[in-house]
Amino acid sequence: MANSLRLYLTCIRNTLEAALCLQNFPCQEVERHNKPEVELKTSPELLLNPVLICRNEAEKCLIETSINSLRISLKVKQADELENILTKKFLRFLSMRAEAFQVLRRKPVQGYDISFLITNYHCEDMQKQKLIEFIVQFMEDIDKEISELKLSVNTRGRLVATEFLKQFI
Amino acid sequence: MACFERVSPALREILTRIHRAERPLEVDHHVHEFGSVHYHVKHSVTDPVYTYLSVSTPLLSSQGLPISSHLPQHTLEMVNGIFPGVMEALVPPNEGYQLTLKLDISRIPRDGKASTKMISDIASVQSALVSTQLKEILRNVESREVGYGIYKPIKLMYHPREPFFVVKQPAKTTAIFPMRFKEKEDVIIATAFFQELMDVGSSEAFRKAPHCIWSPIPPAELRGEPIEDLSTNGGFLSFDITLRHVQGKKLEKTVWSLLNVYTFVKWHVKPLHDVGNEEGDDHRETRKKTKKVDGGCTNVRKWMRVSKKKILGRNLELGNKMKRIRSRIKIHCFSRLRRKWLRMPKFSPVTRYMKLE
Numbered sequence: 001m002a003n004s005l006r007l008y009l010t011c012i013r014n015t016l017e018a019a020l021c022l023q024n025f026p027c028q029e030v031e032r033h034n035k036p037e038v039e040l041k042t043s044p045e046l047l048l049n050p051v052l053i054c055r056n057e058a059e060k061c062l063i064e065t066s067i068n069s070l071r072i073s074l075k076v077k078q079a080d081e082l083e084n085i086l087t088k089k090f091l092r093f094l095s096m097r098a099e100a101f102q103v104l105r106r107k108p109v110q111g112y113d114i115s116f117l118i119t120n121y122h123c124e125d126m127q128k129q130k131l132i133e134f135i136v137q138f139m140e141d142i143d144k145e146i147s148e149l150k151l152s153v154n155t156r157g158r159l160v161a162t163e164f165l166k167q168f169i
Numbered sequence: 170m171a172c173f174e175r176v177s178p179a180l181r182e183i184l185t186r187i188h189r190a191e192r193p194l195e196v197d198h199h200v201h202e203f204g205s206v207h208y209h210v211k212h213s214v215t216d217p218v219y220t221y222l223s224v225s226t227p228l229l230s231s232q233g234l235p236i237s238s239h240l241p242q243h244t245l246e247m248v249n250g251i252f253p254g255v256m257e258a259l260v261p262p263n264e265g266y267q268l269t270l271k272l273d274i275s276r277i278p279r280d281g282k283a284s285t286k287m288i289s290d291i292a293s294v295q296s297a298l299v300s301t302q303l304k305e306i307l308r309n310v311e312s313r314e315v316g317y318g319i320y321k322p323i324k325l326m327y328h329p330r331e332p333f334f335v336v337k338q339p340a341k342t343t344a345i346f347p348m349r350f351k352e353k354e355d356v357i358i359a360t361a362f363f364q365e366l367m368d369v370g371s372s373e374a375f376r377k378a379p380h381c382i383w384s385p386i387p388p389a390e391l392r393g394e395p396i397e398d399l400s401t402n403g404g405f406l407s408f409d410i411t412l413r414h415v416q417g418k419k420l421e422k423t424v425w426s427l428l429n430v431y432t433f434v435k436w437h438v439k440p441l442h443d444v445g446n447e448e449g450d451d452h453r454e455t456r457k458k459t460k461k462v463d464g465g466c467t468n469v470r471k472w473m474r475v476s477k478k479k480i481l482g483r484n485l486e487l488g489n490k491m492k493r494i495r496s497r498i499k500i501h502c503f504s505r506l507r508r509k510w511l512r513m514p515k516f517s518p519v520t521r522y523m524k525l526e
Contacts (some may be wrong), residue, residue, distance in 0.1 A: 033483055036500070038279040082358070082361050085354050085357055153358070153361065154361065157362040157366075157437055158368075160362070160433060160436065161365050161366040161368075161369040162375075164366070164430075164433050165369060166378075167373070167422050167423075167425070168378040168414055168422065168426060168428045169377050
């Protein structure tokens, strides 16, 4: 793993360990409702300061915390326009299956490629360390997946080009 | 309209069925392919010897050359020469068609290989027409030099939205294909493909293939052409065809490949654009040859497997919770009280009534 990536992921891990201290907190606005406060943002006293961790201009991670929920938004590295398309399509594929992931948000936050929403209920059902591990592993693997997709597109293009030019020989 | 397969699969199947039928069949099929090619196959029980095949295909149009809806005489002679005695072009053809063939199916041999080959050649008559037209144009049109080393391009059109240019020079013929795509994503995928095409074309293994160049701006050969022909979003793809590529049997392959350039490009671009959709039969070969990449889903499956167990567990828990909420609250000795005081009167369903007088 590159040094800068390791440092970046370590920083995110440490921030998540500090931020993932969630507790149940019923909604102050509406009776008998329980909503993730990080999404509503109606009560400033329930929100903590958002933390933005940037690896470089293209890659960054925004962690927004509240008393009962945590939102992590990721911007993935995209070197060229082809990676841009592949990333968009792949992350859209995942977002459409957000239910299977439970902690994944269906729509990413404006300016980011993908977002996670972790609530106190997730923390009750799942282990905190495992959740953090999942997020960090996801970030490591996403770059690999995009590179593989790009490679497969170029491989396919090469095969099609070979098939086409063979006809002239 | 050109496509990869020279042979029309539907037409081949119909002719094979007629050929192998033990008793004469009544057949009157209309087959439409690629939106513009139309076949009409007719075989009657009253005339079991002959089958009539009519073909309607868009004809090549070009600037400066007369456009005719009828096939020229040499094309008809070429068709008659494919299988003399078995296939004969009727003059005039049926109304609405460019060519009507009278096929004597009984003269096709009964054994497997030869009959299959003959039927396949008959079913590829449309591709033969289309290729012959282009060959004639390339053969007959002289190179038009307008300046020192500059030759006027000839614009050819099969489909109104897919024109291409041919520049005839003494040493070579250059075919230039302007690329246009509806969506920006297609442009990006196609650009990557053209880079690969140039890389493969310049490799040692393909030094005998036509030299291939892609440029985002119009090439010098198209200087002076109308602006609407030069405005593209996918650049210009050029092939330099030399004498080596048009000698003998290679002429047929070269012409067919040039007619299929747009189809090849779409073949690569479209499935990648529609990721997640089922690919058609055309991509079977590429799928077999390409190393199986799970499309980025190797880790996705791992992630989803872990969560699915939790979802099922949660659903079960939720179901049990709801059952507990719905079930009646049990109070000790309440049941006796309920039976005595809270009995609901029995209502018998009305099955008969008394008529009032």
